[in-house]
Amino acid sequence: MLTIYELRELVKLLEQTDIESFEVNNEDSSLRIKRRNVNQVAVVHQAPAQPISAPPVTSAPVITLPKKDTIERPVVTIPADAPKKSVEVTENLYKITSPMVGTFYAAPAADAAPYVSVNDRVEPTTIVCIVEAMKLFNEIEAEVKGEIVQVLVENGQLVEHGQPLFLVKQV
Secondary structure (H helix, E strand, O other): OOOHHHHHHHHHHHHOOOOOEEEEEOOOOEEEEEEEEOOEEEEEEEEOOOOOOOOOOOOOOOEEOOOHHHOOOOOOOOOOOOOOOOOOOOOOEEEEEOOOOEEEEOOOOOOOOOOOOOOOEEOOOOEEEEEEEOOEEEEEEOOOOEEEEEEOOOOOOEEOOOOEEEEEEEO
16 A cells, blocks of 8 residues: 555656546555546545455545645745856757656765766766656666766756756767
């Protein structure tokens, strides 16, 4: 069974896509999520897929989330003394993009150094970050030889499929 935290994370990921319905079945449980409309998502049911010896459940739990515009979003503040770097987009800059919807992680662990930073040299097989989708950690490779010019997302930020993560000056 999924915890309420895992359900919330799954709903957050689904809000970032155009998916209208989602269903997962495994040995122990079944989960079906269906959008009611563009501003509201409901968990239709989560119940055991196979009969068990426990008494039957008469109704499945339904979780209704508030409309998107009423969900509290964390506010990110950037210190005034933080360096501001502007990058001119030229024809030799390559965008490393996210191959999926998920959570961006710059490092392999919370207390570890990031995989890459600005001015680091990368090779096509250099791991630059991790994108977590549904508890699967996917290592993202640079795919080009060059130098990291700019990191476009923050650690822990939700990213979309195709969203640029890094700018690389190709060499």
